[in-house]
Amino acid sequence: MTIKILYFAALRDRLGRAEESLALPPGVSTLGELQSFLADRGDDWLARASQRNVRAAINHRMVNPGDTVSPGDEVAFFPPVTGG
DSSP states (O other): OEEEEEEOHHHHHHHTOSEEEEEOOTTOOBHHHHHHHHHHTTOHHHHHHTTTTOEEEETTEEOOTTSBOOTTOEEEEEOOOOOO
């Protein structure tokens, strides 16, 4: 299963890329499993993301860790945004 991942704001800056296409291994079918997979491959920001209130959307819809990731989905990760 291949998905597209988008990184925004400080996450984009920290990772040095705005997006990537990723083929997921069997057993990765939810947002939470995707986050664990990314953390395991060395994206250390994601290991801390759950503690820093990083938000996620699948196909422009806000989601929770238990929501399903499907082939062709666009998954976006972004930190909380404040205005002023």
